[in-house]
Amino acid sequence: MTARAGYVAEAAAAQLAAALASRFPGLPDHEIQSAARAQVADLRETGWRISAPVSALADRPRARKTDRA
Template sequence: MTARTGYVAEAAATQLAATLAARFPGLPDHEIQAVVRAQVADLRETGWRISAPVSVLADRPRARKTGQA
């Protein structure tokens, strides 16, 4: 995905792309990505929010800044 949609939406889009690739093995990657982008756009346009509880994201490693005391 080119535009940042959030960790949960990106994970959902990645899962959708993997499912499409498994079910339609001959489908080119660029077509799969086009379908996924369209699905995410359709969901957003109709008001869906792709989210998860904060506790699910709490275990994500945080980027650490180096060189600071």
């Protein structure tokens, strides 16, 4: 995966890592994270789009401009 794959792809990798950790409890965390990220990268390389509806994503706080009088 690239340095920044996006919020949804990162969430997918986290979910895959959690599933792997529960199935293979003896594996070190860094190996689980690496395997999950590799799975996400493989999916993206083969043409899968990892996305979610915009309504499912949390809004980031926006900087608001103050009124100048």
